[in-house]
Amino acid sequence: MLRRRQNMDCPVLAACLVSLCLYLNTLDADFAYDDSRAIQKNQDLLPETPLLNIFYDDFWGTPLTHSGSHKSYRPLCVLSFRFNYAFGKLNPWGYHLGNVLLHAVVTAVFTCLAQKVLKRTFATYVAGLFFAAHPIHTEAVAGIVGRADIGACLFFLLTFLSYMKYVEYRTSDQLASHRWIYVVSVYVFAVASLLTKEQAIAVLAVCATYDVFVFHRVKLQEILQLQIFTMSHFRGLCEGLVLLATCGISLVATRIYFMGSKPPEFAPSDNPASDSNSLMTRLLTYHFLPALNIWLLLCPSVLSFDWSMESVPLVESLSDYRNIYTIIMYISIALFAQVIIKQLNQSCRNPILGLKSQMNGNGVQHNTHDGKLNPPNQKSRLIRRESGSSSDSDELDAPSSFTENHCNVLIISLAIIIFPFIPASNLFFYVGFVIAERILYIPSMGFCLLIGEGAEVLYNMCSSPSRRRLVLLAVAVILMLFSAKTVCRNFAWHTEEKLYASGIKVNPAKAWGNLANVWNEQGRTSDAEEAYRNALKHRGNMADVHYNLGILLQEQKRVHEALESYQRAIHYRPKLSMAHLNLGILTAQFGQNENAAKIYRHCADLDTSGLKDPRLHEATKISCLYNLGRLYTEEEEYQVALSVYEEALTRRPSHYAPQSLYNMMGEVYSKMGDLVTAERWYRKALKSKPDHVPAHLTIAKLLQKKKLYEEAEKWFKKASDIDSMDASIDHHYAQFLTETGRHIEAEGRYRSALSKTTPDFELLFNAANAFRQNSKDLDAEDLYRKAVSLKPELPSAHMNLGAILHINGKLAEAERSYLSALKLKPDDSMTLANLQKLRNLMSSLERKGSP
Structure with a gap:
């Protein structure tokens, strides 16, 4: 008994250790790709955000009812991110550790399931190790947002294992009353799976398949004739199906309610086939994609962080050679179905239906040492073991009929592959991706079960030891290749730069665009510009790339080129509020205030429904009003400016910090001569954000106007203490010192400001005046020349x-x-x-x- 327990534990430990070892090199990886939006920019992770928000927002922190929501409802996953944030803030190490440990746990639980399904040690080893090492899992484990898939898989497994125990207890007189414990477990884990990722709800269909075709071995004819609802020996099956249906309907209804009864909206670039006008193109493409996913499971040689934007070209005609793969896939499924139906029709009923053997009064045969149902023909099984005809690796209980067990493995494996993949198949409703490697995390379990069973069959078919060693060698080589691919792929996920560079061959447009953003942040502006232009060569209508290129050009003072880039971004995406904002800012810099005002007003009134990241777009619209108010203030249209700021405060979303608006209200009143009201707004800005530097400066300048120089200087010094590297503080302080006749000190402040930033015209001009006043004529000449070049x-x-x-x-x-x-x-x-x-x-x- 002890030896048997040890033999059962060995595959679990081996698979768990392999999974840990393969992913240890991800612990020092940075955030990558979707991690930024789901973690770094997600307000739901912050402790000040109410915990209940995670149940009303999607995975990215957008309210589910918002038209721009992705409708990804994963509150338990977000809760785990919030837990990480509470202990390590935005240090990626803790997030990666959570993913690696969770993957190891899932690997261990899956291997336990493989033991129950495959029933032989060698097959269990193969299935567990393949799951631990499969490269298709890299995106789910190395990419932090993949935690949703790993967590959903864990609850998927626990739901299925609980249902298997429920079915076992349901058939026992002594234990039948305890089955409700497992019913509760099924419901709890099913709810948890749905709250981790929607895809895992398919476990209920897998449970039903197991109950109908594996445990009860119901024939197709009995289903068509509805005998499962009329025959007494199917009473337990009906109970299970009713419980599963009740759970499934309740969860789906709740899910629909929370997402606002509206499907998500996706851009055509996310799923190009969905935007095709040709029915044939859509059908051929969507039937080919499952075959491509199966190929990724069989041969994961080419992997990518993103498969959108026609990285998989559309299948537009019947003559496309890729239709052959689709035909092969469906023929294979049909053959599997034929084998299963034939086996179900030929096989004897499960022991619970009256086999002559050692049974209790209800026709149930029990395994006396572990409480499990025994297969029939126990005696013949023992004789075969004694004769040595079974595999040397066969330490676990083997079934009396290998064909029957093959059928059971085939049914369970296909159910795990097919049902969780259906939501991503596009066959019933469109989704926002073409291929997502994370989606294959759960279906890969069925694939690994098939590989384990196939390896066992090959091993047993070999009569000579040399051929058996050849099978073992082949399995070992494939596992080593998978492991090497996984480790290499993990290194690609270490940094965004490596990740995007690795995806250039698959999705050049998206990869070059993202790589350009990384290089731009690193200060490699020439490389970034070239990358942006490479992206646009492959796909010229990418509004985000035009916008980001505009920012780069604007920072290089290539304002006319920047204007063109912003205009192209708006042309391809008229609702891109950030492009409107920057276009308005540049237009105002050219002195075209009337045009700039029109751009700001148009941006502020944009309909941004349906756009991703609505928080950003709503905040940008308020920023447009802020800049419009500043424009009117500079033109001395103070009443109009006040009305714009009041509009901004009225329309301001809760996540938009108001201190800048308060401060500008104070500025307008100060220019109007109403210093009392101005100070009140300045104080309100400081109350909203005590370390708001502009409010410190405006209060200091207000006190300067009142000739309260000592108090004014205290506020300048407070501002400098808050941010000693802010050049604007030195600039304003220097102006104050000049006005109070402290010209030498003013010169020092100007020099400090010039050393901290790329100076604008105002700083250059004022500093030149100060240097001239201090007889630093050559320095003043140099600054005046620079000022003239700017304006x-x-x-x-x-x-x-x-x-x-x-x-x-x-x-x-x-x-x-x-x-x-x-x-x-x-x-x-x-x-x-x-x-x-x-x-x-x-x-x-x-x-x-x-x-």
């Missing part, structure tokens, strides 16, 4: 440059600068006076230099 359209810039050149004795250049200023503003008296003085000086010097 050559401003006459004051040319005039001041002319003045410093005049002082520095560069008279010819000074004259050109004065003339440039006068060309922009011909009647400027100060420039005219300075030019006259310059020309008098030049004439005087000429006279002195003449003989």
Whole structure:
């Protein structure tokens, strides 16, 4: 008995250890791909967010009822992320550790199921090790968002194992009353599976399949004639089916209620076939995709983080060679079905239906050492063992009829492969992806069971030890190849850069676009620009890529190219609010305030329903109102600006921090001369966010206006203490010091500000004035030149440059600068006076230099 227990534990331990070892190299990986939106930007992970929100929001933190929601309802998975956040904030190590440990647990539980289904040690080893090492699992384990698939798989297994125990107890007089414990377990684990990922609800169909075709071995004819509802010996089966149906209907109804009774909306690029007008194209493509998924299970040589955007070309005609794979798949399924139906029709009924053997009064035969149902013909099984005809690896109970057990394995394996895959098949409703490797995590269990059973069959078919060793060698080689592929694939998931680079061959448009974002963040702007353009070569209508390229160009001061990129982004996605916002900002920088105001207003009134990440779009619309208010403030239309800010405060979503709006309200009142009201709004901004630097600066400037210089300087210093690297603080502080006559200190602050940032025109111009006042004329000249290069359209810039050149004795250049200023503003008296003085000086010097 002890030896048997040890033999049962060995496959479980081996598979569990292999799964741990293969994924240890993911622990030092960073966040990648979907992890950013699901974890780093998900408000539901934060402790200040009410815990109940996870039951009303989708996986990405968007309310389920919102039109832009993905409708992915996985509150238990989000709860586990929240647990990670509570202990490690946004350190990815803890999140990866959770995934690796959870995968090891699932591997162990699956191997236990394999023992029950396969009933032989060698087959169990093969199934467990293949599941531990299969490369298709890499995305689920190495990608943190894959925890939903791993967790759902765990509850899937626990539901199925609980139902198997329920069926076993249901047939026993002594234990029948205890079956309700397992009914409760089935319900609890089924609910947990649905709350972890929707796909796992398919376990109820797997349970029903097991009860009907494996345990009761119901014939197809009996189903068609509805005998399962009329014959007395199917009473237990009817009970099980009613329980499963009740559970399933209740869960599906609850799920539909929570998602607002509306299906999710997906972009055509996510699932190109769904956007095709050709019925033939849709049918051929959607029937080919399951075959492609099966191929990924058989030969996972090519894997990718994303399979959208026609990375799998559409099957548009009957002449496409890929239809052969579809035909092979459906022929194989038909052959499997034929074998199963034939075996069910030929096999004897399960022991509970009256086999002559050692049975209790209800016709139930029990295994005396473990409480399990025994198969018939126990004596012949023992004789075969004594004769040595069974496999040396056959330490677990073997069935009397291998053909019957093969049929059982085939039924269970196909049920685990097919039912969980149906929601992702697009055959009944469209989904937002073409292929997702995470989706295959649960179906891969059925595949591994088939591999284990097939390896056992091959092993037993071999009569000579050398051939058996060849089978063992083949299994070992495949396992080593799978393990090596898994380890290599894990390294690809270490960083976003490696991950996206690995996907260029499969999905070049998406891979280049994402890789460009990574390089842009790393400061590799030339590489990033080239990558953006590579992405657009493969797919020119990607609005996000045009928008991100616009940001890169704008940061490089290539404003005209940036404008074109933003306009293209809006052309391909008119609702892209961020592109409208940046387009408005650039338009305002060109001095086209009227056009900028129209852009801001249009953006603020955009209908962003149906868009992903609605929080971002709603916040962007309020930012448009913020910038529109600033525009009116600069034009001294103060009442209009106030009305815009009031509108922004009224429309502000709860997640948009109000302190900037409060501060700008104070700015408007300050410019209107209402300092009391201005201070009230400044204080309100500080109450909303005590470390809000702009509010500190505006209060300081308000006190400066009131001539309360000591108090004003305290606020400038407080702002500097909050963020010592903020150049704007030094800039405003320097202006204050200049006004109070502390010119040397002001110069120091200006130099500090210039060292901390790429200076804008205002900083350069004001610093140049301060340097000039301190007789740092060469430094002032350099800054005036830079200021003119930034805003050559401003006459004051040319005039001041002319003045410093005049002082520095560069008279010819000074004259050109004065003339440039006068060309922009011909009647400027100060420039005219300075030019006259310059020309008098030049004439005087000429006279002195003449003989």
